[in-house]
Every structure is written in structure tokens, then in C-alpha cells.
Amino acid sequence: MPTFFKNALLVQLDPPAVKAGSLRVTDGLISAVGKDIIAEPGDEVVDCDGAVLMPGLVNGHTHLYSALAAGMPAPPRQPRDFHEILQLIWWRLDRAHTLESVEASGHIGALAAIRCGTTTLFDHHASPNAIAGSLTALETGIAAIGCRSVLCYEVTDRNRATEGLEGLAENERYALLCQGRRGGQFAAMIGGHASFTMTDESLRGCAELAKHYGVGVHIHVAEDPVDAQITMDRFHCGLIERLHRCGVFEAAGTILGHGTHLSAADLDAVNASEHISLAHNPSSNMNNGVGYTPVAQLKAPPQLGTDGIGADMWREARVAEFKSHDSQLPVPFGRSLGMLGQSARMASKSLGVKLGSLEPGAAADLVLTNYRPATPLTEGNLAGHFLYAMGPEFVRDVMIAGEWRLRDGKMVACDEAAMRRRSSEIASELWERMSAIG
Numbered sequence: 001m002p003t004f005f006k007n008a009l010l011v012q013l014d015p016p017a018v019k020a021g022s023l024r025v026t027d028g029l030i031s032a033v034g035k036d037i038i039a040e041p042g043d044e045v046v047d048c049d050g051a052v053l054m055p056g057l058v059n060g061h062t063h064l065y066s067a068l069a070a071g072m073p074a075p076p077r078q079p080r081d082f083h084e085i086l087q088l089i090w091w092r093l094d095r096a097h098t099l100e101s102v103e104a105s106g107h108i109g110a111l112a113a114i115r116c117g118t119t120t121l122f123d124h125h126a127s128p129n130a131i132a133g134s135l136t137a138l139e140t141g142i143a144a145i146g147c148r149s150v151l152c153y154e155v156t157d158r159n160r161a162t163e164g165l166e167g168l169a170e171n172e173r174y175a176l177l178c179q180g181r182r183g184g185q186f187a188a189m190i191g192g193h194a195s196f197t198m199t200d201e202s203l204r205g206c207a208e209l210a211k212h213y214g215v216g217v218h219i220h221v222a223e224d225p226v227d228a229q230i231t232m233d234r235f236h237c238g239l240i241e242r243l244h245r246c247g248v249f250e251a252a253g254t255i256l257g258h259g260t261h262l263s264a265a266d267l268d269a270v271n272a273s274e275h276i277s278l279a280h281n282p283s284s285n286m287n288n289g290v291g292y293t294p295v296a297q298l299k300a301p302p303q304l305g306t307d308g309i310g311a312d313m314w315r316e317a318r319v320a321e322f323k324s325h326d327s328q329l330p331v332p333f334g335r336s337l338g339m340l341g342q343s344a345r346m347a348s349k350s351l352g353v354k355l356g357s358l359e360p361g362a363a364a365d366l367v368l369t370n371y372r373p374a375t376p377l378t379e380g381n382l383a384g385h386f387l388y389a390m391g392p393e394f395v396r397d398v399m400i401a402g403e404w405r406l407r408d409g410k411m412v413a414c415d416e417a418a419m420r421r422r423s424s425e426i427a428s429e430l431w432e433r434m435s436a437i438g
Helices: 082-096 099-115 134-143 163-179 200-213 225-235 239-245 264-272 282-288 313-326 335-351 382-388 416-435
Strands: 003-012 017-026 029-034 044-047 052-055 057-062 118-125 148-155 186-188 190-194 217-221 254-258 276-280 366-369 395-400 403-407
Touching: 003 366, 057 254, 057 276, 057 313, 057 335, 082 416, 099 118, 099 134, 099 403, 099 416, 118 134, 118 217, 118 335, 134 148, 134 163, 134 186, 148 163, 148 200, 148 335, 163 186, 163 190, 163 200, 186 335, 190 200, 200 217, 217 239, 225 239, 239 264, 276 335, 282 313, 313 335, 313 382, 335 382
Parallel strands: 003 044, 003 052, 057 118, 118 148, 148 186, 148 190, 190 217, 217 254, 254 276
Antiparallel strands: 003 017, 017 029, 052 366, 366 395, 395 403
């Protein structure tokens, strides 16, 4: 059924646009926008009563395998650095996953996203003891909620000799599956963990698969100095040099996660490439104590992600702004909205649909809020409203591809309470397996 939104305050983040009017949705797409359009017979009419109607947000880098992590067992001892955070926490959690817990992670991660007005996710998945079929399990979990997603499996060689080949095989299986589908809900990238845990064969394999299937590589880069240090010790070259040697920079649509410790020369290389998008994750970087990505030195805005710490892109945009000031490397005010726009542009390319836009022909991924501005809202001050007044607490209704996913604060397509009860049981079993891992 077509949907007609009337009396809306139509807000688009990038490029900024604010106008009062109406919007019509037909067959999963925005079909008309303006002050003078009218509802047609048979339309579902939604009176926005002056509230903000905006495109769904995009999380540019996340890890849904951590969706069941809240309250998990403490590490056996306090990690002393980032490498030990990985070893004692996250690499124990990912090894404890089964296909069942991966699917449940998709449920819970996507539920959190919808409730924050986030409708699309770039996920970077890891489950080393349940690799084969893991992307399908994750997709099944997400699909039950209704989000769009761009998925990959992080290839690594850190656990066993065959692990890299298994990860490559899962990426290729899923990329092939996605190539045969239409609809724009799911797409594939080729995932790599990070240079310091990958052999040349695995890193080249990622680049070759990406080029073969016409997708990008999604890989962590310079999140911590350990990446460059171990890369130099093992492979006798710089981090970006190694990615170039192995062909990663040749894969169009590649995402470099973090970039927290890229050198000036490395940043020049990123700026010179037309194929690369950097994913900025300031909340996670603060949590791990790894420093701040010098986003002011990037020629184009990076995309914005949470790195698995929830799905609240309002919060992440605020942290991106505030952290730049705290680091005394301020970006122009409101640049975080451009980062959200970059996430939407990258997702649009991967999924083959136009996201982040309220133009006719764009996907009807829409968030109707309860936010009715108490002060004038214009294109010129949109960033001030978005960063200082709006937030996920105002999300009321969410539509994806023209289908309601959240109405009046309640999930439409699934039994959320039952999912959460079951996920609690699955999480308990996951944590037991995690505790048994040395």
C-alpha cells in the first residue's frame, strides 16, 4: 500500500535540506515530495503534525558479533594494551560463537539499530569456530528485523593454519550468493581482520576476490600501533605499503576501519585514492584508549561507525564532533553530518539503491520522529539541532523499503520480547563457552 506523509518537516542531512511539506511512498521508493502533492485513493495517510521526517541513518562500520556482549564475563586479568584487549576479550568472544549465537546477534544488533533510527549496517563479522555459513546466519538474524546490511567475514590467520582459506571461502560463497539477488537489502564485501594477523596469501586473496566480484575490501587499518609494528616485523614494510603490494588499494569501494595511527604519508596515500573510504569510530577508539583519527587531514569526510558499540549514530556524530575539539584538532562544525552522508553514499553503491536522500527515486528508508523544533530549524543550523537537541529518544516510526518496521515505538515484523528472551538464553551459553577459552 502506498504511504502518504503529510504535514512533515522534511530533513536531509547531506547535503543539508530542510523544508515543510509532504512525501509519498510507492513500491518501496519515494515517489513524490513537495508542498502541493496530495494523497491518492488507497494511500495510507500519516499525519506528521510538524515533526521531523528524515532518511534512515547508516552505521558505516560495526561488529554485530558483539551484540550479546553486554554483561559478559570479565577477562581473566586486566588488559595492559590494545593487543591484550583483543586477546583477552574480543578474540575469546568471537571464538565462542556458534551459528545459533551469530543469528541471535543479528537479531539483537538489528533491533538496537531500528530503535536508533539506523536502517543500514556495514558489518564486519568474526566467528572463527563457526565460519562456514556464518554470513547467512547473520543475514537471517538481520532480515527478521528488516535492516539493510553490507556483510563480510574478517579473514585472519591468528588461530590456525586453515583459517585464512576458510574465511576467504565464506566471503566468496556469500559474494556469489549476493550477486544473484535483487532488492537491495543485502550486499557483500570481502573482509580482512588487519594486516598484522594476515599472511600475504590471505591479504592478496581478499584483494583478488574483491576485484573478481566488483566489491570492496573491508579491513581494520592502524587502529593501534601494533598493526604497523607487527607488519614491519613480519613483512618488512609499512602498513599502507603492504596493502598496496597485496592489491587492496585496487579494489573499488574499499573501507579502511579506524586509521587512528596513520602517518602523514599514509594519509596522503588515502587522500590520493579514489577507491578508499575511511571509517571513523571515535567512541570505540576512546573506549580502547587507542587515540584519535586525524580526520581533519582527510580530503573527503570519512564514513562514521560504532565499531560494535551499539547503533546510535546520533551519539557517534556527537562524539566525532566533541572528540575533535578535545584533541585540539577541530573539524568544521557539523562535519559529522557529512560523515553520515558518506556512510549512506558507500551503502548506496554497495546495495544499488539510493540512501540518505528524500528525493523521488530514493529508497523509502524513513524515520518519523517526535521532534518538533522549539527553535527555528533551517539548512544553516541543522547541525546544531541534530547534534544538540535531536536523538534516538525521538524515534517513533521506522520504514525500510516502504515497509513499516517500527510503529509507535513497537516492532512490527517480529516478536521483540520473545527474541530478547531467547537471546538471553543463547548469550548465557555463549558466555559459558567464552569462559572456557584460555
